[in-house]
Amino acid sequence: MSFPVSRSLFGRRGFQQLSRRSFSISRRALADHVRIIEVGPRDGLQNEKKSIPVETKIELVNRLARTGLRTIEAGSFVAPKWVPQMAASDKVLSSVLNNPPSSPAPVTYQWLLPNSKGLDNYFKVMNTSASAPDGYPTPPPSPQNDDGPALNTSSQDPNAMPASTSGVDSMSKSRGQGSGQKHEVSIFMSATETFSKTNTNCTIQESLDRFRPLMAESKKAGYPVRAYISVALGCPFEGADVDPHRVADIAASLMEMGADELSVADTTGMGTAPATKKLLRTLKEAGIRSEDIAMHFHDTFGQALINTMVSLDHGIRAFDSAVGQLGGCPYSPGATGNVATEDLVYTLHSLGADTGVDLEEVSRIGDWITNEIGKANLSSAGKATLARLKLEGRL
Amino acid sequence: MSFSVSRSLFADHVRIIEVGPRDGLQNEKKSIPVETKIELVNRLARTGLRTIEAGSFVAPKWVPQMAASDKVLSSVLKNPPSSPAPVTYQWLLPNSKGLDNYFKVMNTSASATDGYPTPPPSPQNDDGPALNTSSQDPNAMPASTSGVDSMSKSRGHGSGQKHEVSIFMSATETFSKTNTNCTIQESLDRFRPLMAESKKAGYPVRAYISVALGCPFEGADVDPHRVADIAASLMEMGADELSVADTTGMGTAPATKKLLRTLKEAGIRSEDIAMHFHDTFGQALINTMVSLDHGIRAFDSAVGQLGGCPYSPGATGNVATEDLVYTLHSLGADTGVDLEEVSRIGDWITNEIGKENGSSAGKATLARLKLEGRT
Numbered sequence: 001m002s003f004p005v006s007r008s009l010f011g012r013r014g015f016q017q018l019s020r021r022s023f024s025i026s027r028r029a030l031a032d033h034v035r036i037i038e039v040g041p042r043d044g045l046q047n048e049k050k051s052i053p054v055e056t057k058i059e060l061v062n063r064l065a066r067t068g069l070r071t072i073e074a075g076s077f078v079a080p081k082w083v084p085q086m087a088a089s090d091k092v093l094s095s096v097l098n099n100p101p102s103s104p105a106p107v108t109y110q111w112l113l114p115n116s117k118g119l120d121n122y123f124k125v126m127n128t129s130a131s132a133p134d135g136y137p138t139p140p141p142s143p144q145n146d147d148g149p150a151l152n153t154s155s156q157d158p159n160a161m162p163a164s165t166s167g168v169d170s171m172s173k174s175r176g177q178g179s180g181q182k183h184e185v186s187i188f189m190s191a192t193e194t195f196s197k198t199n200t201n202c203t204i205q206e207s208l209d210r211f212r213p214l215m216a217e218s219k220k221a222g223y224p225v226r227a228y229i230s231v232a233l234g235c236p237f238e239g240a241d242v243d244p245h246r247v248a249d250i251a252a253s254l255m256e257m258g259a260d261e262l263s264v265a266d267t268t269g270m271g272t273a274p275a276t277k278k279l280l281r282t283l284k285e286a287g288i289r290s291e292d293i294a295m296h297f298h299d300t301f302g303q304a305l306i307n308t309m310v311s312l313d314h315g316i317r318a319f320d321s322a323v324g325q326l327g328g329c330p331y332s333p334g335a336t337g338n339v340a341t342e343d344l345v346y347t348l349h350s351l352g353a354d355t356g357v358d359l360e361e362v363s364r365i366g367d368w369i370t371n372e373i374g375k376a377n378l379s380s381a382g383k384a385t386l387a388r389l390k391l392e393g394r395l
Numbered sequence: 396m397s398f399s400v401s402r403s404l405f406a407d408h409v410r411i412i413e414v415g416p417r418d419g420l421q422n423e424k425k426s427i428p429v430e431t432k433i434e435l436v437n438r439l440a441r442t443g444l445r446t447i448e449a450g451s452f453v454a455p456k457w458v459p460q461m462a463a464s465d466k467v468l469s470s471v472l473k474n475p476p477s478s479p480a481p482v483t484y485q486w487l488l489p490n491s492k493g494l495d496n497y498f499k500v501m502n503t504s505a506s507a508t509d510g511y512p513t514p515p516p517s518p519q520n521d522d523g524p525a526l527n528t529s530s531q532d533p534n535a536m537p538a539s540t541s542g543v544d545s546m547s548k549s550r551g552h553g554s555g556q557k558h559e560v561s562i563f564m565s566a567t568e569t570f571s572k573t574n575t576n577c578t579i580q581e582s583l584d585r586f587r588p589l590m591a592e593s594k595k596a597g598y599p600v601r602a603y604i605s606v607a608l609g610c611p612f613e614g615a616d617v618d619p620h621r622v623a624d625i626a627a628s629l630m631e632m633g634a635d636e637l638s639v640a641d642t643t644g645m646g647t648a649p650a651t652k653k654l655l656r657t658l659k660e661a662g663i664r665s666e667d668i669a670m671h672f673h674d675t676f677g678q679a680l681i682n683t684m685v686s687l688d689h690g691i692r693a694f695d696s697a698v699g700q701l702g703g704c705p706y707s708p709g710a711t712g713n714v715a716t717e718d719l720v721y722t723l724h725s726l727g728a729d730t731g732v733d734l735e736e737v738s739r740i741g742d743w744i745t746n747e748i749g750k751e752n753g754s755s756a757g758k759a760t761l762a763r764l765k766l767e768g769r770t
Contacts, residue, residue: 269759272725273684302718302755303725306680309648332762336755343677350647350678376751380677380711384644387707 034353035071035318037263037294038064038341040369041092042073042112044326045085047337050373054088058095060369061109064323065101067361069341073110073186073320077118090125096181097129105356106180110226113185116214122185123221185218186226186263187211189254191247194237195230208253215257224260228296233279233307234270236331244279248286255292262293263320266307268331269300276307280314290315297339300329304339305347312351319344324366325378340379342366347381359385364395409728410446410693412638412669413439413716415744416467417448417487419701420460422712423748429463431747433470435740436484439698440476442736444716448485448561448695452493465500471556472504480731481555485601488560489575491589497560498596560593561601561638562586564629566622569612570605583628590632599635603671608654608682609645611706619654623661630667637668638695641682643706644675651682655689669693672714675704679714680722687726694719699741700753715754717741722756734760739770 041060061074074096075089096109113119189207190196196204215225232247234240251262283293295311297304308319321344327337345359363385370377377383389395416435420427436449449471450464471484488494564582565571571579590600607622609615626637658668670686672679683694696719702712720734738760745752752758764770
C-alpha cells in the first residue's frame, strides 16, 4: 500500500531520519509550517442547530485570536432569515475593527459573502468603522431585494449593484488601530451542478459569472478573496464519485478570476484517502499550485485526519478546522461536521510541523464553546488535553 | 487505489478483533447487566466479525464491569450466537485463577459425550490489584487433573465457534508494577505456565503488550526495543498472536512507524501482530494507515467507540469499529463486516450505556439508514 507515510513523508531522508521533523519535502524555508484556518465561528456555528448570542460570537473570536491562530473565518454576510446562526456578523466585524482582539501575531479575519448584497453590507461596516482620518462618506444603501435560497446564494441581479462611489481606492486592508489585523472575503462554489442548483438556484457557470464582478470589486477595494469549492470529494445528491477534473476546471476558473486562495472542501465528509490523492494529483496536473490550496475536511466518516496526511504528502500546507468540532452535517443529521482544530493541531505537531497554535488554549475554548452550544465536546485531542490540564490544575 | 503490496493471497483481507465487550465495557463507568452483555455478543456475532473478545475472567471486585464473564461464556457455549461464518471468542485471563475459572466453565458446558469429571475447585486466595493481575503464587495452581487432553477447542454444537485466551503484559516497568504489582520479567515468568497449560488444553493464546506507544507514568517515548524484546519472549513462550496496544492513545504516525520497523528487525512477523489503537488523541486511524503500510492486517476496535481512558478521565478510548471498518473498506480492503449492522449495534449499546455515540462513521451510517427508513 502506498499510503504516503512510508515514502514521501518520511522515507526520502532515509531510515535514520525518523525524527519528528522529517515530513518536510519541500525546499522552501517554511516547509514545516502549516497554516490553520479556523472556521468554527462561521462553518461551525452555521451548522449548529442552536444559534448563540452575538456577544458569545464576539467572545469566541476574541478567545480564538489569542491562541496563535493566524486566520479566523469570523462570520457570514448572509441574510439571517436564511442562516439565523450567522445573524449579526456585521456586529462581529464591527467589534473586531473597533475593539481589536489581542493576538500574539496579526490575525487575518475572513468573511463569507454569498452575493453582492453581502459585499455591500461588508463594505458598509468597513466604511463606518474607519477612523476619522481615513474616513469618507457612507455609500448609498444597496437595493433591498433579497430573494435567494438558504445558503451561499448568488441569485442577486448583478445589475442591481450600487455604483462604486465609496472611494474604495482609499480603503486600506489593515484596520483595527495598528493591531495589524487584515480582512479577506470568501465566496462559495459547488463542484457539482445538482448541489449548485439546489443550494444557489443557478448553474456552476452562472455562479462563476456572478462572482466575477464581486471578486473584482473586493480585490480592487483591497480585500483578498478566498474561494471555496464545496462537495469536491462527494455530493449528497450526485454521490461519492465527484469528477476531480470538474473540480480542477472550477479551480482554474477561480484562479483566473483572481482568487487568492482556494479552499477545496469535502463538504459531506465522504472523501477517502484514494479519492483525496486522486483529486490532488488532478489539481496539480491542471496547474493549480499547492501554495494556492487549502483543504477543508469534514470528519463525517472519520476520514479527515487521514485525508490531511495524504494532503501533507502532496504539499498542501493549509487546512480548515473548527474548534471543539463545532458544526455538523446538514445532509447527515446527527453526524459529525468539521474536523476539530484540536485534533488537527495535535496531528500536525506530532509530525513535527509548526502551526503557531497553542493546543491547550484551543482545547479550553473547545470546552467552553461546546458548553455554550449545549453539545458534547467530541474532539479527542481536545478532551485528552483538557483531562491533562485538569490533572495538573491548569484548566 | 490498491494498497496491497504483499504477495500473500489474502493481502487485501483485514481481520478485525472486536474488543467492545471486554476492553470497551471494562473502561466504561457504568456496568451493564449480564443479559445485555450476552445480547451484545450475540448481535456482534451476526455482523460478520470473526473474532470477538467477549469477557475477562478477573474478579468482579477488581473490575466490576467484567462480572459474570463466566455466564457470558456459558451462554456462548450453550446458545451459540448465529453468525455468517465461525467466530472465535477470546477471553482475557489476568492470572491462573482466571484460567481455572475459564476451564471450569468449559468443562461443565461440555456435552455428555465429551464430558469428564469436573476438576477440583481452585484455591480461593485472590489478592491481586485491579487490572490484569498475575500476582497469584504459581505454586498454588491446581494439578492437571482435568483431562485437558480430551478438551476440544470447538464447542457450541457445530457452530464452528472457537475459543482463545488472552493475557496482558506491560511495555514499561512502572506500568507493570503499578498495574500488576510485579516486574515485566516476573510477569513473563508467571504467564509462562499459564500459556503452556492453555495451549496444551487446545486454546490458542493472544498476548497484549500494553503501553507500547506511550505510558501514563513513563511518558510518550517508550523504547520500541523494549517492546520488541517482550514480543520476542512472548512468541518464544508460544503466543499465537501479539496485540500491540497504544493504551494511552499517545501513539503518533512517526512513533508507530518506528515501532513496527523495530519489531520487524527483531524478527517478529507482521502476520503475528495485531495493532490495538486507542483514539484518545484522534490518531488511531492515522496509525492504522501506517500499520497497513507495514503489512499489518489485524486490528482491534470497539463498537460504538465503547471504552474510555482511565488515565485521561473523560477522554476517548478504543477506536470505533465503525470508523475502522469504513476506513478499511474505503481502501478496498475486505473485512467481511457489515458496517450497517455494526452501526446499529453502536447506536444500541451506547444508548444502553447512556453515553454519546462517538463514532463518526457510525453516526453518518445511522443518519443514512434513517433517511432510507432502515435503522
